[in-house]
Amino acid sequence: MQPDESRQFPIGRWSGQTDFTADEIRVRIQQLRDLPGQYRQLTESLSDDELARTYRPGSWTVRQLVHHVADTHQWHYFRIKHALTLPEIAPGMFSDVNNWAKQPDGHDLPVAASLAILEGLHERLAYLYEHLPEADLQRAYYHPFRQLNVSLAQAIDMVVWHAQHHLAHIRLALN
Structure with a gap:
């Protein structure tokens, strides 16, 4: 990682790992369950001024980051389903995340609504992954932003990385 990327990618870029052990999947499932609570603990009692902070010049606010994670994790859920x-690799849904973040709900809505989405959605994802036959982890969909086919094993890794990535942004904005 280049020095100027340290605020943009505070936990590093997504690894793109392709093979996962059963233990690695179990760890990701637990992380899926834990992350919404980390978001809630970090953001639910913030003031409007704190929610308006950014982690680097020109970046999204804390409020926009929480809403963005809820939005994009819903996309991941639908792609996985x-x-x-x-029967074939599913086309990926993609939208302009920057414009989504500028909409009234992404810009002004209290974070409680997106925290509730994350809690329910991550619980559903965790349950789904716990009950998938191992062979289904090799099923794939096309990820339009990354422009590659993503296996369901990679998808859980990507969702966890994405949540941790933006949680690190929020911590940067608040410190």
Whole structure:
């Protein structure tokens, strides 16, 4: 990582790991369950001024980051469900995340709504992954932002990395 990327990628870039052991999947499932609580603990009692902080010049606010994670994790959930139910690699949904963050709900809505989404969504994802046959972890969908086919094993890793990545941004903004 280049020095100027340390605030943009405070935990490093997503690894793109392709093979996962059963233990690594179990760890990711537990991380899925734990992350919403970390978001809630860090953000639910913040003032409007604290929610308006950014982690680097021109970046999203803390409030926008929480809403962004809820938005994009819903996309991941739907991509995963499509990969499990469609016979071929499912097309990926993608939208302009910057414009989503500028909409009234991404810009002004209290974070409680997105914290509730993350709690329910991560619980559903964790349950789904706990009950998937191992062979289903090799099913894939096309990830339009990364422009690659992502296995469901990679997808859980990506969701966990994404949540940790933006949690690190929030910590940077608040310190």
